[in-house]
Amino acid sequence: MKVISDAITDSHVLEGYFRQYFEVLHRYAYTIVKDSEEAKDVVQSVFIQLWQRKNDVAIQSIRSYLYTATHNTSLNSLRSSKTRQTHQGRFVAGSSDTGNMQEEIDSREIRKEILAALDHLPDRCRVVFYKSRFEEKTYTEIANELNVSVKTVEGQMGKALRILREVLSYEALVLLLIWSLMQELIKFPGSI
Amino acid sequence: MNNDSNNNVVTDELLAKYLAGEAEPQEAMDVDAWVAASDAQQRVFNNLFDVFQATAAKPYEKPDISSIWQQVAALFTHTPTTRKMRRGWLMAAAAAIAVLVTTGLYLQFRPQPVALQTAVAGAGTIKNMQLADGTKAVLNTGSQLRYPASFTADSRKVQLTGEAYFEVAGNAAAPFVVEGNGVSIKVLGTAFNTAANDSTVVAEVYEGRVMLYNDYGKVIAGAGQTGVYYKLQHRFQLLPRVNKNSSAYATARFYFENDSLPTICEVLSKACHKKIMFREPALASLKMSSVFENQSLDYILEVIAATLNIQYTYEDTGTVVFTKE
Numbered sequence: 001m002k003v004i005s006d007a008i009t010d011s012h013v014l015e016g017y018f019r020q021y022f023e024v025l026h027r028y029a030y031t032i033v034k035d036s037e038e039a040k041d042v043v044q045s046v047f048i049q050l051w052q053r054k055n056d057v058a059i060q061s062i063r064s065y066l067y068t069a070t071h072n073t074s075l076n077s078l079r080s081s082k083t084r085q086t087h088q089g090r091f092v093a094g095s096s097d098t099g100n101m102q103e104e105i106d107s108r109e110i111r112k113e114i115l116a117a118l119d120h121l122p123d124r125c126r127v128v129f130y131k132s133r134f135e136e137k138t139y140t141e142i143a144n145e146l147n148v149s150v151k152t153v154e155g156q157m158g159k160a161l162r163i164l165r166e167v168l169s170y171e172a173l174v175l176l177l178i179w180s181l182m183q184e185l186i187k188f189p190g191s192i
Numbered sequence: 193m194n195n196d197s198n199n200n201v202v203t204d205e206l207l208a209k210y211l212a213g214e215a216e217p218q219e220a221m222d223v224d225a226w227v228a229a230s231d232a233q234q235r236v237f238n239n240l241f242d243v244f245q246a247t248a249a250k251p252y253e254k255p256d257i258s259s260i261w262q263q264v265a266a267l268f269t270h271t272p273t274t275r276k277m278r279r280g281w282l283m284a285a286a287a288a289i290a291v292l293v294t295t296g297l298y299l300q301f302r303p304q305p306v307a308l309q310t311a312v313a314g315a316g317t318i319k320n321m322q323l324a325d326g327t328k329a330v331l332n333t334g335s336q337l338r339y340p341a342s343f344t345a346d347s348r349k350v351q352l353t354g355e356a357y358f359e360v361a362g363n364a365a366a367p368f369v370v371e372g373n374g375v376s377i378k379v380l381g382t383a384f385n386t387a388a389n390d391s392t393v394v395a396e397v398y399e400g401r402v403m404l405y406n407d408y409g410k411v412i413a414g415a416g417q418t419g420v421y422y423k424l425q426h427r428f429q430l431l432p433r434v435n436k437n438s439s440a441y442a443t444a445r446f447y448f449e450n451d452s453l454p455t456i457c458e459v460l461s462k463a464c465h466k467k468i469m470f471r472e473p474a475l476a477s478l479k480m481s482s483v484f485e486n487q488s489l490d491y492i493l494e495v496i497a498a499t500l501n502i503q504y505t506y507e508d509t510g511t512v513v514f515t516k517e
Contacts, residue, residue, distance in 0.1 A: 011265070018261055026255045027241075028220045031213040036253040037315045043255075044264055051267065067217035114246055132212045133247040139214050157212055158205030164243055165236075 017062060018047055025070045032074035034136060042073045117167045121160055128156040202226040207237070211244040259336060259353050263310060308338040308351070316465045318441055323350070326361035327368060330442035332387075333465055355387035357442035360400075375421045378403040382415075385439040393421040396434040404428060437463070446484040446492065453478045453514065456496065464489050470514040475502065 022043055029039035046069045118126060131137045131145070132153075139157075143150045202223055209215050210223045227237045245252040313319035313331035321329045324342045331337055335354025346365060352372040360368045360379045368379040373388040382400025386393065395402050396418045403412045404419045411428035413419035418431040436447040440463035448456055453475050461468045466489070470476075478500045484492050493504045493512060504514050 015261060015265070019257055022257045022260065023255060024224045027252075028210075028215070028224075030252055031211060031215070034213065034248055035250050036255070040255055040260065044260065047264065048267060063221065064217065067221050071217045071220070111246065114243060133244070136249070139209075139212070154205050154209060154214075157208035158203065161208040161211070161240060162204045165240060 014047070014051055017050075017066070021063070021066050022047075025066055028067065029070050029074045032071070033078050038077060039074070042077050043070060046070050046073055114164075117164055120167045121163055125156045125160045125163070128153055129160040132157060207240060211240060262338075262353075263312060263336065266310070307340070309341055310336060310338050312336045313354075318465075323348075325363060325366075325368075328359040330357040330439075332356060332441050352386065353388075355385070357383075357385045357439045359383045373421075374423050375404055375406045377419075378405065383439075384413075385442070387438070391423055393423065395419045396438050398434065398436075398439065441465075444484075444486045446482075448480060448482050450479050450481050452476065453480075453500065456480070457514075460489070460492065467509075467511040468493075468514075469511065472516055474516065475500075475514055478502070 025043045025046065026036075026039050029042040030036055033039050033042060046066060049069065050065070118129065121129060127146070128142055131142045132139070137145070139150050139153045143153045146153075206215070206219060206223060210220060215223065223237075227234055241252075311319055311321055311331060313333050313335050316333055318333060319331040319335075321331070321337070323329060323339055325348055327348075329337060329350075332355040335352070335356055337353075337356060338351040340349075343366065348363070348366050348368045350368075350370055352370050356370075358368075358370070358379070360382055370377040370379070370386060373393045375393050377384075377386060377393075377395050379400070379402050382397060382402055384395050384397040384400075384402050386395040388394070393404065395404055395413060397413045397415055399415050401412060401414045402419065403410055404421050405411075406421075406426075408426035409428050411419045411421070411430050413430055416432075416434055418434050420429045420431060421427070422429070436445075437459045440446050440459060444463075446459065446463070448459075451459075453470060457468045457470065460466075480496065480499050482495060482499070484495070496502075497504050497514070500514075502514050502516055504512055506512055
């Protein structure tokens with residue numbers, strides 16, 4: 001256990017934390033704000049704040065501090081920027097923000113697999129999953145709408161995840177893998 | 193890493209909570225520790241993460257930590273160490289001047305350690321810049337250029353991450369060099385586009401000549417040619433063509449020569465940072481030729497629609513969709 005004011009003596013120490021934690025914090029922020037670019041801004045500002053406050057806070061665990069700050073900053077960013085809209089229609093239609101035909105086609109295949117897998121969910125489970133994923137509602141919002149407890153929503157989402165994991169064929173996972181590889185490849189200009 | 197203590201903590205409910213953006217800090221820490229504990233758990237997590245992010249409105253993009261660090265590092269450099277170094281350098285410079293004066297010898301000054309400035313083209317935007325020597329640079333979206341506020345007499349060096357189009361001001365005494373991605377591009381007076389990904393660096397030359405080089409070798413590409421550097425194999429290649437539309441985002445010039453609608457959509461989407469598409473398979477075989485210079489996107493879409501006898505509409509999301517008449 002280190003105290004921050006001791007730990008961050010210069011920018012090299014900070015760089016170490018940055019390289020160690022940026023990716024996991026960014027992924028955590030992404031799950032909350034649901035936008036990679038916004039998540040990047042969140043985590044950057046967490047590190048900038050940490051640097052600015054290095055002399056006036058003493059914190060027991062840098063890891064806890066970073067996760068907590070990322071959580072709070074994400075929620076704030078969500079409140080100030082969020083204009084939520086249902087994107088289920090777009091998901092089904094297979095349109096994405098990528099602007100590349102090949103990727104478009106591949107991601108459509110995966111969407112088809114996932115849509116088919118969602119049919120295996122029991123009704124109640126599917127409703128909860130749709131509200132969480134396609135309407136970007138929080139557990140509390142879903143619980144209020146369906147007049148159930150937050151614990152129930154948690155349970156249904158856990159169940160959805162378990163079923164999806166089992167139903168999604170090996171094939172779908174291979175497709176996902178190909179898709180992520182394609183995303184790397186398409187950065188290469190189409191001309192060559 | 194203590195595997196046993198982590199294995200029991202993470203349930204499907206907790207994973208779902210994390211992926212749905214509902215995890216408290218302590219829960220997120222538990223999930224991440226569990227993921228890091230074994231390769232098998234990492235795979236399970238990655239698969240689930242992919243499923244969840246495939247159902248998200250905006251795809252997850254893995255952050256490039258090094259380039260983000262470069263962007264913010266300047267904010268973290270006010271430390272005693274650097275101040276001391278700067279004073280030390282000043283004293284060395286003073287000593288050098290003293291030597292110069294007393295001996296009367298002609299000594300060429302070593303290039304000063306120039307502070308580089310950073311320009312970034314944020315998501316969905318391009319950035320137009322003019323450098324101190326008059327060189328025009330256009331950064332494509334997500335790219336970053338580090339450059340000095342002023343150049344020294346005998347060298348013009350900039351550092352690029354990503355893709356940019358350059359029209360380099362001629363100056364034979366000071367070659368213009370673009371560094372980055374493990375290879376340098378020396379410009380011998382020219383207009384060219386360069387892009388890089390994890391495995392290749394590409395320079396497409398429209399005017400003049402450029403040389404791609406590093407310790408492993410070099411290739412010289414002239415007008416109408418493309419120099420390629422394969423990063424993993426350390427291999428250079430010369431291709432006898434350029435894609436004129438690669439620089440369209442910078443020049444607003446589009447050349448279509450008997451190109452199919454999928455190609456046209458792809459070129460326009462990339463250059464305009466807008467999704468332009470069609471859904472009906474029958475449209476894929478339509479072809480056309482045309483040149484557009486400095487026209488608005490609407491004008492271009494109008495001409496394409498009229499030529500191919502199809503229609504286009506803007507959807508609520510801003511996506512442009514071509515449909516049959």
